[in-house]
Amino acid sequence: AEMLQFHEMGLDDRLLKAVADLGWSQPTLIQEKAIPLALEGKDILARARTGSGKTAAYAIPVIQRILASKQCVREQDVRALVLVPTKELGQQVQIMMRQLTSYCSRDVRVADISGKADVSTQRPILMEKPDVVVGTPSRVLAHLNAQNLVLHSSLEMMVVDEADLLFSFGFEADLKNLLCHLPKIYQSFLMSATFSEEVQALKELLLHNPVILKLQGSQLPDSSQLQQYTIKCEEEDKFLLIYTLLKLQLVRGKTLMFVGAMDRSYRLKLFLEQFGIPACVLNSELPIQSRCHIITQFNQGFYDIIIATDEQSLASSQTTSGKKKKKSK
Template sequence: MATLRFHELGVDDRLLKAIADLGWAKPTLIQEKAIPLAMDGKDLLARARTGSGKTAAYLIPIIQNLLQSKMSVSEQAVRILILVPTKELGHQVQQMIRQLTTYCARDVRVADISGQADISAQRPILMEKPDIVVGTPSRALVHMKQQTLCLRDTLQALVIDEADLIFSFGFEEDLKNLLCQLPKIFQSFLMSATFNEDVQAIKELVLHNPVILKLEESQLPDSSQLTQYQIQCEEEDKFLLLYTLLKLSLVRGKTIIFVNNVERSYRLKLFLEQFSIPACVLNSELPVQSRCHIIGQFNQGFYDYIIATDEQSLSDPSEKKGKKPAGKRKGGRGEKGQDSEYGVSRGIDFHNVSTVLNFDFPQSVDSYIHRAGRTARANNPGVVLTFVAHTELPLLADIEEALGGGASQESVLHPYRFRMEEVEGFRYRCRDAMRSVTKQAIKEARLKEIKEELLNSEKLKTYFEDNPRDFNLLRHDKALHPAIVKPHLKNVPDYLIPPSLRSVVDPLLRKRKRRRMQPSSSKVPAKKQFKKTQNPLRTFKYTKGNKKAATKTGAGQS
């Protein structure tokens, strides 16, 4: 456990104030070990689990050293280069730098060149010579070749974040070419969640006599912070169980639902829409700005459920214009049109995630660890629930062994106690919804999303202004209805709720039902009020006066 405080590490007062604003009481283990070494100018190779604070572990000393160097050097230049494997991680690193430099923003300027697709739009930003540049290796290399990014005489430090993904995302050749255009002497940092062959190769290329920090800690938080469950169920039961968990509020708080491919994510989204359960989809087909926007909305609480694919399902890096593929991804071929610089289960900081639900079983031990690392971050508790098919039991055994469990030891992924026979009454509803989610519905849902992205694209705005006919054709194209939503599936009848779950089900859901079934007296329809007060057969009263009047009338008539 960390014993030092940030002020004991010799950090600038402006940084300390920003750290206090972020609510960090004390450094994590990786921060306590790495910050003093980095401030002394050492090269670092650091391995620490996802969510342990690796980003701040290199940013704090980098900003500290930059502030000190700027006291003696007046010339503005790019002095720090941070390489990341994904655009989302680049955006996140930039945001963290801005938070840490809140009180010294005039002295430290940062530019993220990983997020925007248009290279020409980034040239004016780099011409201002920001102190720190964040980007993917391929984008940084393009700017170096175009001489809009020159580091040969000014670079002080190079950081490669999530280093174990750099080669696997196809950046091997880009990185080698990029290193040829850097000075011979600079400080280097390699930050990674795992040590593999790729990290060893990068270490030999970049580091000079580094200090290796391989912290003796588990790959995931202990059971007091992270609870891990598994439940064995086949395909149809997965949908039934997910419906039950979400609709009856058995899973609460922000939840990330992981699937293994893009089509699967849309199938699950359309399935949940049948029951009026809102969820957003995050996958590699979406433009980077849209992905960052979705992550931002999820973090701000606009959505409770996000359906995400991870890097295991992505394709090999596709060829770019005038450029051969830099390398090959691990994990085989994926779907056409996906962004090779995309990754969800690695690096991205989802805020306050209470549950990670593996709807599809992760394809490797590393993938499970990185998915689980989206929750139980910092000191917050978290839950991981994994659906396991019969054919996936060998993979489950591999994960148990990697996390310290096994046949001779206590299971790390505890069996989730759930009686499927108690929710059989919901099965017909799930089957009804699954019949509506056809292949054609999934195709139309993906087309609809692409159409909306085209209409909202800032990059195509100028084109549509010059070609209004194309804009109107796209805007007034035939409306797509991906799946027919049946209104009766929105509500859950009381008689379908299992007796053992009635005390657990969200009381607000049941309270709303009571209100609908017991209308107040003030809302009685006007027709009923009229019948009650104006019906002459009920209001007529016999009196003596009425009888005399009736007798006289009868005599007169005779």
């Protein structure tokens, strides 16, 4: 069967124009399957990896439905809620939705409230009742409790993106509390890389007769296609060995290196730079803007190597430093 194209999905011309501007000549597998089902009003549970085009798979029908509802003049209200596990993902979703609404930005307004700003400073944004609100469960719940956001009568669509991560990041209680603020009936989309027990439980809570899409839309290799090598060497030889692997091009292309401690990541970076090998360091102590900038530079090819820190070591170093401080008192 031939693949369904964007222009065959009954989408608004303004949306199609934005899709063309993004250079998407045809939908990805998940977009082809999910968009028509979503436009029919069905609830969707989709297993899709990062990179499969899943954001647009829910963003396009959400925008389309809002545009369609605006044709019958209705008051401005929050019609869609997108829940994400991190503020970084919140930013990405907002950027994607803004790109898709570039020709209808007056009709579909998107607000991302997942950032670090105070709840009170975000209040004016929500008072304008944007059509789509993007946020983490805890932040959305805070606004619901503060009555900056009222959804029980206006909400028509809810998306839970990276549902499996929401649980591993500890948002389960917030998510359940949040549901009390929602209307009885709304369309739901659940996106997840895995179908864990928690995701299955969430499906029971949120979805009504959902269509289940188990797609491997992205061409990322699975474990059967990956090869793992272990090299045992002395501590003092490790940096030299890394240099050798890179110099002999035994390791090529985009590379992610993990080291055990923060200072070590900077030492490795300096070591490689002595040999003209540019690398960048990434860890959670860097400000969010810096992290985003580093990733952008990595994606644009300024660096081929990211040196990341094992966050466990970060947590333990913080607790030990905390203990030391207490003792010194």
